[in-house]
Amino acid sequence: MLQRPRGTRDFLPHEMEARSEVEGRMREAARRFGYGQVRTPAFEELELFTLRSGPGIVNEMYSFEDKGGRALALRPELTAPALRLFVNEARVLPKPLRWYYVDDCFRYERPQKGRYRQFWQFGAELIGADSAAADAEAVLLADAALRAAGLDYEMKVGHLALLRSLLADLDEGARRNVMALLDKREMDALGGALDALGRGDLLGPLRELVSATTLDEAFGVTGSLPGEGRLRATAGLLEAAGLDFSFNFGIVRGLDYYTGMVFEGFAANLGAENQVVGGGAYRLAHLFGGEDTPSVGFAIGFDRVMVALGEVPVPRRTVVAVLSTAEGLEDAFRAAAALRGAGLRAELDLSGRGLGAQMTRAAKGADFAVLIGAREASAGVVGFKNLATGIQETLPLEEAVARAAGREVSAAADR
RNA sequence: GCCAGGGUGGGGUAGCUGGUCAUCCUAGGGGACUGUGGAUCCCCCGACCCGGGUUCGAGUCUCGGCCCUGGCCCCA
Numbered sequence: 001m002l003q004r005p006r007g008t009r010d011f012l013p014h015e016m017e018a019r020s021e022v023e024g025r026m027r028e029a030a031r032r033f034g035y036g037q038v039r040t041p042a043f044e045e046l047e048l049f050t051l052r053s054g055p056g057i058v059n060e061m062y063s064f065e066d067k068g069g070r071a072l073a074l075r076p077e078l079t080a081p082a083l084r085l086f087v088n089e090a091r092v093l094p095k096p097l098r099w100y101y102v103d104d105c106f107r108y109e110r111p112q113k114g115r116y117r118q119f120w121q122f123g124a125e126l127i128g129a130d131s132a133a134a135d136a137e138a139v140l141l142a143d144a145a146l147r148a149a150g151l152d153y154e155m156k157v158g159h160l161a162l163l164r165s166l167l168a169d170l171d172e173g174a175r176r177n178v179m180a181l182l183d184k185r186e187m188d189a190l191g192g193a194l195d196a197l198g199r200g201d202l203l204g205p206l207r208e209l210v211s212a213t214t215l216d217e218a219f220g221v222t223g224s225l226p227g228e229g230r231l232r233a234t235a236g237l238l239e240a241a242g243l244d245f246s247f248n249f250g251i252v253r254g255l256d257y258y259t260g261m262v263f264e265g266f267a268a269n270l271g272a273e274n275q276v277v278g279g280g281a282y283r284l285a286h287l288f289g290g291e292d293t294p295s296v297g298f299a300i301g302f303d304r305v306m307v308a309l310g311e312v313p314v315p316r317r318t319v320v321a322v323l324s325t326a327e328g329l330e331d332a333f334r335a336a337a338a339l340r341g342a343g344l345r346a347e348l349d350l351s352g353r354g355l356g357a358q359m360t361r362a363a364k365g366a367d368f369a370v371l372i373g374a375r376e377a378s379a380g381v382v383g384f385k386n387l388a389t390g391i392q393e394t395l396p397l398e399e400a401v402a403r404a405a406g407r408e409v410s411a412a413a414d415r
Numbered sequence: 416g417c418c419a420g421g422g423u424g425g426g427g428u429a430g431c432u433g434g435u436c437a438u439c440c441u442a443g444g445g446g447a448c449u450g451u452g453g454a455u456c457c458c459c460c461g462a463c464c465c466g467g468g469u470u471c472g473a474g475u476c477u478c479g480g481c482c483c484u485g486g487c488c489c490c491a
Contacts, residue, residue: 110417
């Protein structure tokens with residue numbers, strides 16, 4: 001027996017219905033913000049991702065050499081491909097560009113709850129905008145997409161300048177170490193690390209900063225900084241938009257290209273992998289040979305959203321089972337076509353079994369049964385049974401279709 | 416890469432202090448039923464993750480691998 005590769009999943013029709021439903025709601029949110037969808041290749045030059053994230057991530061990627069000797073990788077994320085697309089083909093489009101995407105990504109990691117080797121991201125990039133308004137729009141779209149999906153979660157907004165200003169004197173390695181400990185809120189280990197650096201004086205301010213819940217508290221720790229005005233303006237816009245959010249100045253975001261405002265969202269019931277969205281303002285285009293273009297974007301972990309949502313109620317369409325004997329089979333196909341033409345879901349019984357067996361099957365999943373045996377076929381009518389009420393009538397096909405579609409066709413209207 | 420727990424018909428399970436034809440539910444197929452409801456009854460289908468070891472004998476003990484679940488690391 002062949003197994004599916006580790007960390008991948010199969011989706012049956014009922015799961016795909018739920019996923020499509022949620023995906024559709026997120027797409028609609030993006031559309032309403034004026035974002036258009038982009039799609040990039042499932043694999044790219046390996047260098048695209050190492051330029052963005054450093055050579056270390058090769059170990060976490062599905063990288064390979066193709067038959068032409070090219071170093072390629074399955075995309076581990078979608079921001080770099082989107083910016084590559086921008087640099088390749090869209091530099092001259094009027095800015096800002098509003099793009100969104102929903103696609104699968106691949107990472108060679110140990111699977112756990114909400115983490116798979118093939119997973120889907122929904123994200124957006126606002127390219128070529130450099131303002132408080134742009135920052136606010138990205139946060140608001142992320143929130144709109146998650147809310148539209150039906151998710152209850154917590155939005156945290158921060159800014160990298162504050163932490164960076166406190167750590168400005170530290171060298172690269174020390175700063176990374178301190179930020180990693182801060183990210184995990186391991187304050188004891190953090191104190192030890194700072195003492196070892198001879199910077200025990202930083203512990204107090206860092207502690208204050210990460211626990212700050214207002215802008216005044218946070219800038220009280222760091223003093224005024226470039227970017228303060230923009231962050232205050234962004235916060236004002238988010239509040240004006242009625243967004244439910246809180247500040248968190250301990251948000252680290254792994255990479256250097258983030259330039260200012262950053263945000264993350266967390267949902268309950270997700271175990272260790274509870275972050276459902278991450279994003280912020282960044283500059284990436286110049287790494288791929290474009291102009292230094294300020295952008296802001298985010299990515300939502302679609303699979304985690306699905307896990308957090310649990311059962312997703314999917315709007316159910318009317319199902320009509322079409323039953324027939326051998327004499328009625330041709331008419332049954334005609335009836336099914338008419339039902340489908342009216343937008344209904346018509347399921348022909350293909351079993352060739354007795355009508356009793358067909359009715360048994362129909363009763364399990366259908367709302368109505370249209371029945372055509374020798375009698376109906378020769379009379380040019382159909383049996384139309386409401387499976388909820390058990391009432392069966394003999395009707396012309398058009399009227400049966402109209403009944404199933406929820407419209408009453410009165411004799412008076414026909415005259 | 417590390418840790419813990421786990422893998423028995425399609426799904427869910429019992430057996431797990433070696434030895435009955437491996438239990439039950441459900442799903443699926445057929446029939447009772449050649450024109451009408453989810454019922455009932457009968458029949459059928461179908462499993463010990465893979466490989467090595469111990470043993471007269473392994474689903475059961477043991478080792479390795481693969482996979483699953485959760486956690487660590489990482490998290491772009």
